[in-house]
Amino acid sequence: MKCKSCRGPAVVEVRRHNAAFCRNCFVAYVRGQVEKAIRRFEMLRPGQRVLVAVSGGKDSLALWDLLLELGYDAAGLYLGLGIGGYSDRSGELVRSFARERDAELLEVDLRERYGFDVPTAGREGSRSTCAVCGLSKRYVFNRAAIEHGFEVVATGHNLDDEAATLLGNTLRWNTEYIARQHPALPAREGQGGRAMARRIKPLHRLTEHETAAYAFLRGIDYVVEECPLVAGNTQLRYKDAIAVIERTSPGSKAQFFLGFLERAAPLFRAAADPSLVECASCGQPTTGRFCAFCRARAQILGVRLGDGPAERPGESAEGLASELPTEVLPVELYGPEPERAGARK
Numbered sequence: 001m002k003c004k005s006c007r008g009p010a011v012v013e014v015r016r017h018n019a020a021f022c023r024n025c026f027v028a029y030v031r032g033q034v035e036k037a038i039r040r041f042e043m044l045r046p047g048q049r050v051l052v053a054v055s056g057g058k059d060s061l062a063l064w065d066l067l068l069e070l071g072y073d074a075a076g077l078y079l080g081l082g083i084g085g086y087s088d089r090s091g092e093l094v095r096s097f098a099r100e101r102d103a104e105l106l107e108v109d110l111r112e113r114y115g116f117d118v119p120t121a122g123r124e125g126s127r128s129t130c131a132v133c134g135l136s137k138r139y140v141f142n143r144a145a146i147e148h149g150f151e152v153v154a155t156g157h158n159l160d161d162e163a164a165t166l167l168g169n170t171l172r173w174n175t176e177y178i179a180r181q182h183p184a185l186p187a188r189e190g191q192g193g194r195a196m197a198r199r200i201k202p203l204h205r206l207t208e209h210e211t212a213a214y215a216f217l218r219g220i221d222y223v224v225e226e227c228p229l230v231a232g233n234t235q236l237r238y239k240d241a242i243a244v245i246e247r248t249s250p251g252s253k254a255q256f257f258l259g260f261l262e263r264a265a266p267l268f269r270a271a272a273d274p275s276l277v278e279c280a281s282c283g284q285p286t287t288g289r290f291c292a293f294c295r296a297r298a299q300i301l302g303v304r305l306g307d308g309p310a311e312r313p314g315e316s317a318e319g320l321a322s323e324l325p326t327e328v329l330p331v332e333l334y335g336p337e338p339e340r341a342g343a344r345k
C-alpha cells in the first residue's frame with residue numbers, strides 16, 4: 001500500500017477515506033483534522049491557554065500532544081479517581097508525559113480533596129459507578145478551570161465516543177440531550193462572574209483507531225488497559241454495535257455523527273438554557289439549590305448537605321439528604337451523557 005499523500009510506503013490505513021498514509025503524512029492528516037475541528041467550531045484562538053483533561057489514555061495524551069504541537073499554551077489536568085493500580089499507572093504516565101514536554105500539570109485527587117473515590121462511590125451510593133465517575137470528572141474539570149483562570153477545557157472524546165453517545169440519545173429520543181451534544185459548548189456566566197468554562201472536543205473528527213495510531217507513531221506511552229470498572233458499560237455496547245455497521249459500510253460512523261453536527265443538530269437546538277445559580281454548598285454553578293456533585297457526595301459520605309466538610313457549612317439543608325434526587329448526570333455540567341447513567345446498576 002502506498003501513502004495517499006507522498007506515494008511512499010504506507011503504515012496506517014484509514015478505510016473510511018479509502019486511504020493509507022506513511023508516518024509523517026498520517027501525523028499531518030491527524031493535525032489537519034484537529035485544526036479543522038478547531039476552526040469549524042471556533043474552539044480556540046491562536047496560542048490560547050487551555051486546560052486539557054488527561055486520563056493517561058491514548059486520546060487525551062494524543063490531544064495534549066497535538067495542542068502543544070499546534071502552538072497552544074496547553075496545561076494538563078489529571079484527576080486521581082482512586083481505581084487501584086489502574087489509576088496509579090495512569091497518573092504515572094501523565095506525569096512522565098508532562099515531564100518530558102516540560103508542560104504544566106495540575107492534579108486533583110478525588111479522595112484527598114472530596115473525601116471519596118470512585119470504587120467507594122460505587123459501593124456506598126445508589127448511583128452507578130460510571131455515573132458518579134462521569135459526574136465527578138465534569139465537576140472537577142470545570143472547577144479546576146475556573147479556579148486556575150482557564151477559559152477553556154478540552155477533553156479527548158473521539159468520533160467513536162461521540163457516535164456512541166449520539167446513538168444512545170437517539171435510541172431513547174432524548175431530545176434535550178441531543179440538543180446539547182456539541183463539540184464546543186460555550187462558557188457561561190453565573191451570579192458572581194464566569195461559572196462554566198468553554199468546553200471543547202477537538203478530536204471529534206478522529207476515530208479511536210486513528211488516535212491510537214497517532215499516539216503509537218508519536219511514541220506516546222499511554223495506559224492500554226481499560227478501566228476495570230467499566231466492563232458491560234452501555235456505552236461500550238453501543239460502540240460494538242456501531243463497529244458492526246462500520247465493518248460492512250465504512251464511513252457510516254462519521255456520516256452518523258459529523259452528518260448530525262452539520263444537518264441535524266440545528267433542528268434540536270434547545271430553548272434558552274436554564275439560568276445558573278451558585279450551589280449553596282460549594283459555590284459551583286447549578287440550576288437547583290445544591291449541585292448534583294454535592295448531592296451525590298453527601299449521599300456517598302452519608303452526611304447531610306450543609307454539615308461536615310462542605311465548604312460553606314452553616315447553611316443548613318435540613319431534610320435535603322432524604323430527598324436526594326435520582327438524577328445522576330445534571331444538565332448544568334459539561335453536557336449530559338445519559339447512556340452512562342444506565343450503566344452498571
Ligand code: AMP
Nearest residue numbers: 053054055059060077078079155156157
Ligand atoms: P471517559 O469519560 O473516560 O471516556 O473520558 C473522556 C475524557 O475525559 C478523556 O478523553 C479525558 O479528556 C477526560 N478524562 C477521563 N478520565 C480522566 C482523569 N482521570 N483525569 C483527567 N481527565 C480525564
Ligand code: ZN
Nearest residue numbers: 279282291294
Ligand atoms: Zn456543589
